[in-house]
Amino acid sequence: MEKGFLPRENLSQLHAVLCQQGYKVIGPQVKDGAIVFDGLRDIADLPWGIVEHTEAGAYRLEDTGDNRCFAWNNGPQGLKPWLFKSQQTVWRGEATSDGIRFKSEQPSPQPLAFIGIRSCDISALYLQDKHFMHSAYADPWYTAQRKQLCLIAVNCSRSNDTCFCESTGDGVEATYGYDILLDELDDGYLVDVKSERGRAITAALPLQPGSQQHHKQAQRQLKNARHQQRVMPDAEQLLKLLEHLNDKHWQDIAERCLACGNCTLTCPTCFCSKQEAEVEPVSGEHHQVRYWDSCFSEKHGYIAGMQLRGDVSQRYRQWMTHKLATWQAQYDRSGCVGCGRCISWCPAAIDIVAEANLILGDDHD
Amino acid sequence: MTDYVPIRARLMVTTEESPGLATLHLKVQSETPFTFQFGQFNMLSMFGIGEIPISIMGWQDGLLMHTIRAVGRVSTAMIGMQKDQELGLRGPFGKGWPLEKFEGRDLVFITAGLGCAPVVAAINYAVAHRNRYRRIVILQGVKHHNDLLWQPKYDAWRTMGDCQVLLAASEESKRKHHWKLGLVTALLDDAEFDPRHCAVMICGPEIMMLAAMPFLQKHQVRDEDIYLSMERNFQCGMGACGHCQIGPHFVCRDGPVFHYPDVKPWLGVKGF
Ligand SMILES: Cc1cc2nc3c(=O)[nH]c(=O)nc-3n(C[C@H](O)[C@H](O)[C@H](O)COP(=O)(O)OP(=O)(O)OC[C@H]3O[C@@H](n4cnc5c(N)ncnc54)[C@H](O)[C@@H]3O)c2cc1C
Ligand code: SF4
Ligand code: SF4
Numbered sequence: 001m002e003k004g005f006l007p008r009e010n011l012s013q014l015h016a017v018l019c020q021q022g023y024k025v026i027g028p029q030v031k032d033g034a035i036v037f038d039g040l041r042d043i044a045d046l047p048w049g050i051v052e053h054t055e056a057g058a059y060r061l062e063d064t065g066d067n068r069c070f071a072w073n074n075g076p077q078g079l080k081p082w083l084f085k086s087q088q089t090v091w092r093g094e095a096t097s098d099g100i101r102f103k104s105e106q107p108s109p110q111p112l113a114f115i116g117i118r119s120c121d122i123s124a125l126y127l128q129d130k131h132f133m134h135s136a137y138a139d140p141w142y143t144a145q146r147k148q149l150c151l152i153a154v155n156c157s158r159s160n161d162t163c164f165c166e167s168t169g170d171g172v173e174a175t176y177g178y179d180i181l182l183d184e185l186d187d188g189y190l191v192d193v194k195s196e197r198g199r200a201i202t203a204a205l206p207l208q209p210g211s212q213q214h215h216k217q218a219q220r221q222l223k224n225a226r227h228q229q230r231v232m233p234d235a236e237q238l239l240k241l242l243e244h245l246n247d248k249h250w251q252d253i254a255e256r257c258l259a260c261g262n263c264t265l266t267c268p269t270c271f272c273s274k275q276e277a278e279v280e281p282v283s284g285e286h287h288q289v290r291y292w293d294s295c296f297s298e299k300h301g302y303i304a305g306m307q308l309r310g311d312v313s314q315r316y317r318q319w320m321t322h323k324l325a326t327w328q329a330q331y332d333r334s335g336c337v338g339c340g341r342c343i344s345w346c347p348a349a350i351d352i353v354a355e356a357n358l359i360l361g362d363d364h365d
Numbered sequence: 366m367t368d369y370v371p372i373r374a375r376l377m378v379t380t381e382e383s384p385g386l387a388t389l390h391l392k393v394q395s396e397t398p399f400t401f402q403f404g405q406f407n408m409l410s411m412f413g414i415g416e417i418p419i420s421i422m423g424w425q426d427g428l429l430m431h432t433i434r435a436v437g438r439v440s441t442a443m444i445g446m447q448k449d450q451e452l453g454l455r456g457p458f459g460k461g462w463p464l465e466k467f468e469g470r471d472l473v474f475i476t477a478g479l480g481c482a483p484v485v486a487a488i489n490y491a492v493a494h495r496n497r498y499r500r501i502v503i504l505q506g507v508k509h510h511n512d513l514l515w516q517p518k519y520d521a522w523r524t525m526g527d528c529q530v531l532l533a534a535s536e537e538s539k540r541k542h543h544w545k546l547g548l549v550t551a552l553l554d555d556a557e558f559d560p561r562h563c564a565v566m567i568c569g570p571e572i573m574m575l576a577a578m579p580f581l582q583k584h585q586v587r588d589e590d591i592y593l594s595m596e597r598n599f600q601c602g603m604g605a606c607g608h609c610q611i612g613p614h615f616v617c618r619d620g621p622v623f624h625y626p627d628v629k630p631w632l633g634v635k636g637f
Contacts, residue, residue, distance in 0.1 A: 090369060091369065091370045091371060093371070093410075093412055093453060095412055099373055099375065099394075099451040100373055100412055100451045100452075100453060102370050102371045102372065102373065102453060103370070104369065104370040131605070132605070135603075135604060135605065136603065136604060136618065137368050137369070137603040137604070137605070139605065140369065242612075245634060271605070271607055272606060272607035272608065273600060273601070273605070273606045273607070274600050274606065274608070275416060275600045275601065275606070276415075277410070277411075277413060277414055277415040277416065279413045286410075286412050286413050288410070288416065290600075290601075290606075293600075293606070293607070293608070295607070299598070300598070300608055301597075301598060301608070301636075302598050303596055303597060303598050304436060304596075305436070308597075308598075308636065308637070309636050311636070313636075314635065314636030317636060318610075318636065318637070322610065326610070326612050326613040327613075328613075329612075329613035330613055330615075
């Protein structure tokens with residue numbers, strides 16, 4: 001279908017239409033020095049003029065003063081926290097005179113419309129779908145919310161220093177999984193629609209036909225964004241990490257790694273969780289609560305008095321070999337979508353791409 | 366069968382097997398019959414304390430049996446339960462021993478440690494369906510003679526036709542009747558079975574599994590006739606929490622009983 005064009009001054013109507021159609025709108029905003037997705041009350045709250053500069057161990061915002069609101073690439077979190085919540089009660093138990101009464105925890109999904117997610121976010125979402133939804137035991141909370149998403153994606157017009165989605169095949173252009181796709185241009189937005197849900201929204205927008213100029217600019221921006229510094233080895237190469245399990249380089253990484261788990265928390269595809277039994281002080285109920293966990297945590301590999309991965313080198317190796325290699329057997333592709341979050345949010349500036357390349361060493365040309 | 370929300374299981378009888386180790390006989394409070402395979406496990410929860418994975422030991426007189434060793438918070442609370450107290454049960458989960466596939470073959474059981482439930486459950490099954498299998502060989506290693514649980518069972522198995530029971534104690538200095546000194550793997554030299562028509566089931570520390578492999582190879586047992594019951598940290602039991610991964614496998618979902626060729630590359634690799 002022909003792409004339409006939405007002049008910048010009409011962007012607020014997109015927000016209005018989403019609200020009218022019953023969505024809670026979630027959009028990017030500047031919070032605590034980073035781009036964060038949160039309830040968006042007004043398009044004035046979008047990060048107008050903001051870009052971020054990232055490098056290993058660093059993330060910094062800059063106000064360029066220009067008239068764009070999607071010129072940044074990403075923040076510490078993508079869609080993950082909205083579907084796979086960092087804290088989720090999984091069941092409750094009530095002690096009665098006649099034994100325990102167990103209760104399920106009903107999902108409470110709401111129609112959410114996300115504005116401004118990226119191609120890599122969609123890839124990560126599809127990977128989490130495989131894990132949480134298309135598994136033997138579909139996660140009821142994830143599944144319920146997943147069915148109520150409206151995704152308004154934006155193509156990246158530039159890449160950051162830590163972006164490498166081109167080499168993982170996950171960007172910079174979104175090609176699937178969205179309802180509406182925008183290219184942000186000098187004077188407005190090229191609008192592409194993929195789904196019925198999306199058409200219901202664009203039908204209510206004052207779209208003009210996109211001009212040749214508009215299309216040219218969008219193509220130029222994509223071409224510009226495709227220049228990325230880092231190159232993740234391809235899937236076949238990454239499998240060879242498993243031939244390097246005894247490489248001394250793992251130890252070298254462990255000397256820098258703080259085992260803080262930031263990489264796993266910011267990674268949009270990491271799915272580990274732990275469960276805690278909590279007694280609710282007022283009702284006395286047992287709440288079985290699931291929390292995000294990390295393969296870097298002390299107890300992740302704990303069994304019967306021993307930790308299988310006592311050394312940080314073993315934990316880093318678990319994280320990298322799982323993400324890049326064994327993930328392929330589990331979900332038919334590597335678990336890395338090239339977003340670069342684990343690189344910029346690592347306090348020790350450890351760079352998964354550089355480390356993977358180093359470990360593969362001569363195997364990799 | 367229950368996955369996300371536990372069902373109730375009421376304690377009817379506790380049998381103390383040895384200090385700190387007990388078998389709970391539980392009445393599963395469910396409308397639908399509780400069906401399972403030997404080698405599968407349940408996630409059992411103690412109210413207000415926590416939830417842990419425990420192998421299914423068996424089913425007797427309408428009651429589900431779990432044999433539990435007190436090693437920490439949850440397990441200690443469980444073996445201290447009073448009659449009629451309830452625990453939560455989710456399961457059964459995972460893959461058990463493919464015992465039906467083994468019909469017509471010699472069965473070889475190798476276990477080390479104390480009361481290795483998945484293997485004992487499988488032996489009970491094989492004995493109960495004796496005519497479906499040929500020879501039964503049971504190799505059990507413990508540290509001390511006294512550590513052997515269910516001694517009467519072993520004695521009964523020994524006198525059963527076409528059944529060989531070999532025991533080893535690794536930390537004894539004097540040899541007892543029917544016992545060898547040393548590790549369970551040393552017993553393999555005395556084991557008599559047909560390596561071309563056998564199924565070997567192993568449960569216990571991975572270091573023992575590794576040590577058993579050269580002996581089995583010497584007997585010309587093929588890798589594809591070997592099955593292992595593995596243990597990892599489980600938080601959910603449903604292949605979601607990520608804790609139990611060994612290479613590409615989720616132990617709770619793809620195991621805990623594995624076909625040896627599937628886990629061979631990972632066995633004994635430190636950190637996996
Ligand atoms: C497939 C499988 C079958 C098992 N079958 C039996 C059985 O039949 N009888 C028996 O006595 N024990 C069995 N275990 C071991 C049992 O799960 C642990 O002893 C138990 O989790 C310890 O919990 P705790 O709170 O008492 O100990 P703590 O040391 O206080 O443990 C704290 C937490 O760590 C985790 N954890 C600790 N050890 C293990 C472990 N070995 N495996 C998984 N998670 C662990 C649990 O979440 C536990 O709540 C089995 C384990 C697995 C994986
Ligand atoms: S690699 Fe970096 S972010 Fe990950 S645990 Fe180590 S120090 Fe933390
Ligand atoms: S491994 Fe790092 S770069 Fe890859 S998807 Fe996860 S956070 Fe992004």
